Amino acid sequence: PIFEQFRINHRQFYLRRRTRLPLSYTLHHIPEPTATLDQLISLTTPVSTIQKFIRVWLKHVLPVELFGSKFNYKLFIYRMCFFIQLPRTQQYSLGEVLRKLKFKQFQWTKIQKNLPPLVCQLYICHLIYYLIYYVFILLRSYFYATEGSSPSHPLVLVFYRHKIWHAIQTKSRHDLIVKACAPTVQQEYTKDWEDICYSWKVRFVPKTASVRYLACVQEGINTKENINHLKYTNEILKYLRRHNKNLLGIATFNRVEMHKRWQVFCQNAPEIDESNMTYFLV
Numbered sequence: 001p002i003f004e005q006f007r008i009n010h011r012q013f014y015l016r017r018r019t020r021l022p023l024s025y026t027l028h029h030i031p032e033p034t035a036t037l038d039q040l041i042s043l044t045t046p047v048s049t050i051q052k053f054i055r056v057w058l059k060h061v062l063p064v065e066l067f068g069s070k071f072n073y074k075l076f077i078y079r080m081c082f083f084i085q086l087p088r089t090q091q092y093s094l095g096e097v098l099r100k101l102k103f104k105q106f107q108w109t110k111i112q113k114n115l116p117p118l119v120c121q122l123y124i125c126h127l128i129y130y131l132i133y134y135v136f137i138l139l140r141s142y143f144y145a146t147e148g149s150s151p152s153h154p155l156v157l158v159f160y161r162h163k164i165w166h167a168i169q170t171k172s173r174h175d176l177i178v179k180a181c182a183p184t185v186q187q188e189y190t191k192d193w194e195d196i197c198y199s200w201k202v203r204f205v206p207k208t209a210s211v212r213y214l215a216c217v218q219e220g221i222n223t224k225e226n227i228n229h230l231k232y233t234n235e236i237l238k239y240l241r242r243h244n245k246n247l248l249g250i251a252t253f254n255r256v257e258m259h260k261r262w263q264v265f266c267q268n269a270p271e272i273d274e275s276n277m278t279y280f281l282v
Contacts, residue, residue: 002063002065002066002108003066005063005065006061006062006063006066009060009061009062009063010061013057013060013061030163031043031163031164031167035167036171037168037171037172037175037209037210037211038209038210040164040167040168040171041168041206041207041208041209041210041211042209043160043161043164044158044159044160044206045143045159045160045161046159047084047085047157047159050084050139050143050159051081051084051085053142054077054080054081054084054135054138054139055077055081057138058076058077058080058135059077062076062077062131065107065108066108066127067105067106068102068105068106068107068108069102069105071102071105072101072102072105072106075100075101076097076101076128076131079096079097080132080135083097083135084139084157086157087155087156087157088147088155088156088157089155090155094125094128094129094132097128097132098124098125098128101124101128103120103121103124106120106124109123109124142161142162143159143160143161143162144159144160144161144162144165145157145158145159146158146160146205146206147205148205148206148207149205149206149207149211149212158206168204168206168211169204172204172211172213173202173204176202176213201215202214202215203215
């Protein structure tokens with residue numbers, strides 16, 4: 001009955017809220033159509049607001065009986081709010097969440113008699129692990145979390161409502177194409193784009209008034225194999241650059257010239273051979 005009550009509470013509260021939350025919890029839900037990138041970047045949702053949102057949601061959804069006492073109930077909510085404010089690389093184990101929880105007060109573990117204490121503790125650990133995952137899904141449903149590209153606080157997480165972040169991504173993607181891509185690309189070189197295997201994708205990291213573009217390896221790419229290939233490549237390319245002044249890109253300083261040099265190389269490039277890989281140092 002306790003777990004069924006948890007399910008019912010979640011469904012009722014979710015249907016009542018849907019994607020809409022009280023104004024005090026949303027903050028900048030829908031961006032203005034005319035907002036510029038620097039205006040959108042500042043529309044973060046404060047961590048204190050995220051904590052308040054989590055606290056209110058869990059108090060409406062989690063039955064106190066699930067934890068056996070108000071002490072365990074409040075301690076779990078406190079730990080989840082504390083977790084949100086941790087830096088990006090900070091480790092927070094299940095043991096730290098379980099610390100100071102009073103296992104003997106979880107009455108639902110005593111329904112079956114003669115159950116060993118170790119098995120009861122294992123049930124409780126599984127429950128807490130599931131609830132932590134529940135909080136993760138809840139956060140991802142309403143907010144996009146990323147690290148800020150701030151020199152003073154490089155590991156602090158920042159949160160955006162999804163519509164705000166979608167607007168930031170759209171404008172950033174457009175700016176990236178305008179700034180970094182060649183103005184024209186011949187159609188014959190792009191007609192087979194469906195057969196291209198993209199190993200990388202671009203990720204946007206918010207700065208003070210703009211974004212930083214990062215290339216991230218796609219899922220499914222053998223990262224260990226890439227590392228083995230590139231382990232000594234950087235030093236080799238530096239050596240070749242120092243001793244060969246006529247290499248491609250040595251005197252290339254803008255994207256238009258780079259596109260022209262790249263186009264010439266592609267027209268005369270040898271066939272792709274898995275045993276002989278080609279690298280470029282940018």
